[in-house]
Amino acid sequence: MATPITIEGILRRMLEAVGDSREKIFEIGEDSRSEYDQLKNELKQIQEKVIEVIRKTEQTELHSRFARNRLAEVSKHFADYSDEDVRVAYEQANDYQVKLAILRQEEKQLRERRDNVERRLMRLKDTMERAETLVGQITVVVNFLTGDLQQVSEMVADAVEMQKLGLKIIEAQEEERKRLSREIHDGPAQMMANVMLRSELVERVYEQQGVEEALKEIRDLKKMVKDSLAEVRRIIYDLRPMALDDLGLIPALEKYIKHIKDHYDFDIQFSYLGKPRRLQADQEVALFRLIQESMQNVHKHAKATEVHIKIELKPTLATVVVKDNGKGFDTSVKKEGSFGLLGMRERINMLEGKLSIDSKHEKGTLVMVQIPVKPAS
Template sequence: MVFKTDENERNTEQLRESISEKISLAESKLEGVTTKIRQSQAEVDKLAQKQISNSAKVRNIKENTSEFTAVDVRDAYDEALEAQQRLFVMRGQMDKFRSEQGHLQELIMQLQDMNGYLTKTPLLEGGDTELDPAEFVESVIKAQELERKRLSNAMHDGPAQALSNFILQVEIAQRLFDIDLDQARDELDALKATASATFTKVRDFIFELRPMMLDDLGLTPTLRHYFDAFNEQNEIEVHFTASGTERRLESYLEIMIFRAVQELVSNAARHSQASSVKTHIDTNEDRVAVDVEDDGQGFNEEQALGNSMGIKVIKERVDILNGEFNIDTAIGQGTRIGFTIPLATEGQDVFA
């Protein structure tokens, strides 16, 4: 890619300064997260010691049941379960902080690599693209970090939280066998339902992360499967249609289009107050066209391109691929977003 600039050296230096500022900001955040990890670890260690003490108390009650009243037994088990639950919560929080720590460390390495590259290779002059280099780098970094944050939150609020609850229910069921067999059986039934729900969450999370169907079957079948699952899990209904020639595209195109459609439909479900979304994909020999239309509340187009990283990144990716991107929306009138991407024929390059 060739960036448009009249003062190449100055723009390169400005970009290096901008990246250096982002490195400093990321390092400051990393220091704060590292402090939280140390504090949380201290709390986890304290709770772990308390759990050992509580477990010893419960064992003593089991071995000398006649020496304790029913209230003593109940209080001991309640105290043990409460400490266990707090320990699970703190460990989950630790995992979240460590994930954030890893992301920040990776971001700093990427930024340092960019600065090193710019030191050796200044931005090229010429070309007719209007993409500003600093804005381009910033948008790429923001898109990466937003996706990582989304995945981290999804993992913590979905599979990780479900597994923590699952382990806690196992602990409860184990202890109930010594107190109330009927209640223990009820807890096992609930445990089975939790295991099934957790499996579904993990499966959905894996599909969101990287749908393997995309590699095996291609874009259109994967979108059909995605929208079938989406309609089961959301109140908003998505109507998906496809026309033209159903064919395999380049791998990078299939994942880019899938992620774009996923983002646009998710935006409609989360923000537009729409009741339905129509999604259409048309593929022929030399281009693929995508339309996503909802009956929601609409928005201001300029504000959306300025504030919505998702839509902005989709537009930039379409621009990079020499495609066309269109938004038709207004407050209270729904939204239609479409983009067309040229497909390379034999001997041609879509980036040319």
């Protein structure tokens, strides 16, 4: 009996076909780019040869002119010169004429070759641009097929609008969901689970040890609830600090660090190199989040007493260093259920930057981030 064809199967095969097509177009674009680079080098060599041939032609023309004048002089005063002088003058004039003809032919061939290479470069450039456009369009199609855009499609009827907005909406939603899930998993979720366990413990203490012991447990329970509430408020604060939009990266960090000092038991030293300036909004948010995530890791895992934060902004590069004196960790071991480091790497990759981590057991951790930056428009 034949296996029934399902919508999922059709979509899967469609996605596979579209994906294969995208890869083939990408290969065409890469092959064209490789050939384009080779032809550019060839064009440069041809242009250098043309210049050299022109120089030789000009020199040969000068020598040929002198040789012709010499031959004319010998021919005019034939009786004053020997046969050998006449022969030499004739051969020199003839040799320069032959060399000149060869050089002009070589120059003509080089110019034709140069023009042909330039035309091929134009065609290859057009092919690369079309391939890049097609790959981008196919990527949009793949994301539309795999993503949940039903609500967006109801609001945005124009296909061009959907193409522009679809990927940005998907990316923003997924990143926010990942970040919030990491925050809640490592914070309030665990705290509330502990609250539930402690509340059950209060009942048993009350039944077995009396009211006074139960009240002690309740006081501990209230402290846990208070800490959980503070963590929830911190997450809400972390969603989008207003100072970042209003004042910029450095003032927002100074305010955030003051907040950390007021709530956590470790010393923070913050230094900034360079003249404070605004960056593009997405870059400021990214740098703020990276430092924020590093501080959360220090608080939750490092058990550090001192943290040093350093920022250096150059015209095209931002460098962030976060160093603590905590217990450190083995960077080669992936911890189950830990999302902090993964989240940092995701952000760095999106910004086309570099992340390096140096950490050893009981020797602290040093995190260095470098990303290319642009001034605010």
